[in-house]
Amino acid sequence: EWIFYPGQIIAPDADFSKYKGYYVPYPELWHNIMVNGEPLSPMGYGTYRLKVLTDSAVNDENLALDIPDVYSSLTLFVDNAPFFNLGVPGTSAQTTKPYFRPSAKRLHFEKGGFTLTLHVANFHHSRGGTYWSILLGNNDMLKNKRENARSYDVFLAGCLFMGGLFFLGLFAFGRKDKATLYFSLFCLAYTYRIVGTDEYSLHHLF
Numbered sequence: 120e121w122i123f124y125p126g127q128i129i130a131p132d133a134d135f136s137k138y139k140g141y142y143v144p145y146p147e148l149w150h151n152i153m154v155n156g157e158p159l160s161p162m163g164y165g166t167y168r169l170k171v172l173t174d175s176a177v178n179d180e181n182l183a184l185d186i187p188d189v190y191s192s193l194t195l196f197v198d199n200a201p202f203f204n205l206g207v208p209g210t211s212a213q214t215t216k217p218y219f220r221p222s223a224k225r226l227h228f229e230k231g232g233f234t235l236t237l238h239v240a241n242f243h244h245s246r247g248g249t250y251w252s253i254l255l256g257n258n259d260m261l262k263n264k265r266e267n268a269r270s271y272d273v274f275l276a277g278c279l280f281m282g283g284l285f286f287l288g289l290f291a292f293g294r295k296d297k298a299t300l301y302f303s304l305f306c307l308a309y310t311y312r313i314v315g316t317d318e319y320s321l322h323h324l325f
Contacts, residue, residue: 187251208240
C-alpha cells in the first residue's frame with residue numbers, strides 16, 4: 120500500500136500533513152480505487168508516496184529501481200530529487216504529455232532509507248493509474264531483464280515482418296489467393312503490436 124493524494128500534484132519537499140491521503144494498493148487502476156464510496160475517474164492526476172526503511176546506507180553501484188510505465192505519464196522523486204520521468208504529468212490535458220518507455224536506473228540513498236514520491240497524470244487514455252509494480256533490486260539483473268525482453272521483441276517483430284513480406288510476394292507473383300494476402304497484412308500489422316507495447320522497443324530505438 121502507498122499513500123495516494125488524488126487530484127493533487129504535491130512537491131516532494133512539501134508538508135504532507137496538510138493534505139488528505141488514502142492508503143491504496145499499488146499498482147491499481149484508478150477506477151478500482153474507492154474514495155469516499157465512489158470510484159476514481161480514469162481521467163485526472165494524483166501523487167503517490169512511500170517510505171522505504173533500511174538498516175544501513177547502500178553504496179552498491181549495482182542497486183537500481185525498475186520503473187514501469189503507467190497510464191499515461193509519471194515523474195518519480197527519490198527523497199526530494201527528481202529521479203525518473205515518462206512524459207510530463209500535469210493538471211490538464213494541455214499540460215500533460217503522455218509517454219511510455221519503462222526502464223531501470225541506478226539508485227543511491229543514505230542510512231535509514233528513502234522516500235518515493237510519484238506524480239501520475241492521465242488525460243489521454245481510457246484507463247488511468249498504475250498497473251505494474253516498481254521493483255528494487257540488482258542493477259545488472261534488472262537492466263539485463265529489460266534488454267533481453269526488448270531484444271526478443273525486436274527479433275520476433277523482424278521474423279513477422281519478413282514473413283509478411285514473403286507471403287505478400289507469394290500473393291503478388293503467384294496465385295491470387297486472398298487468404299495469403301490477408302495473412303501477410305496481418306503479419307505486417309502485428310509487427311507494430313510487438314515493438315509498440317510492453318517494452319516499447321520503438322521508443323528506445325528512436
